[in-house]
Amino acid sequence: MSGQVVGYVRVSAADQNPQRQIEVLGECNKVFTDKISGKSRAKRQALAELLEYIRDDDTVRIASMDRLGRDTRDLYNIVAEITDKGAAVQFVNENITVDKNGASPMDSLMLGILAAFAEFERRRIRERQAEGIAIAKAKGKYAQQPAFSDKDVEQVKALVDLGYPKTEIAKQFQVSRQTIYNALKR
Structure with a gap:
């Protein structure tokens, strides 16, 4: 008997919709979804659950490799954990599959190149963000969110307990919804 097809989806923020990725995956027996940045796997609960769930001969299907990880080392480590359990990893958009026997030489090369580009892109985004903040600060136009x-x-x-939507609460306090979520975690 062949294993299951297990999907993994990650969006970077709680308010982003994972539906596009789910459609790219096609039919899966089970899909695990994280709504958190991919820069680190530390808080990615669905990924931890997926790694616990998969078995020999399963296939883990992911829309794109940057959804699994944006750090080359972390990406390779996660792929290794999956294949060490006897499962295969299939990156749909890149058309790359890695199984317990490894990847074909071409797939291995493409995995390395594309992983490096994903990490490079993430670092460039952070660099541009820092430059933008520095320019805004110099012009006196940068103000961080006020601490609650x-x-x-x-x-x-109290407002959440009374049933007020978090979006309305955020507007009332003039902060982002993420600031409200962070306040609720305190």
Whole structure:
């Protein structure tokens, strides 16, 4: 009997829609979804669950390799963990498959090149972001989100308990929804 097809989807923010990636995956027996940055795997709960779930002869299908990891070393480590369990990794957009026997020489080369480009892109994004912040600060136009006081956090929690949507709460406090989510974690 052949193994299952298990999908993995990751979007970078809680308010992003993973549907496009799910459609790219096609039919899967089970799909694991993370809504968090891919720069590190430390807080990626769905990835940890996927790694625990997969078995010999399963195929882990991922829309694109940058969804699995943007750091070359981390990407290789995750692929190795999956293949060490006897499962294969299939990157749909790149048309690359790595199984317990390794990748073909061409797939191996492409995996290395594309992983390096994904990491390069992530570093360039951070570099451009830092440059933009420095320019905005020099012009006096950069203001970080105000830190929530303990009283603010209590008010946010009370409003959530009363059923107010987080979007409305964010507007009321003039902060992003992510700031509201972070306050609720306190």
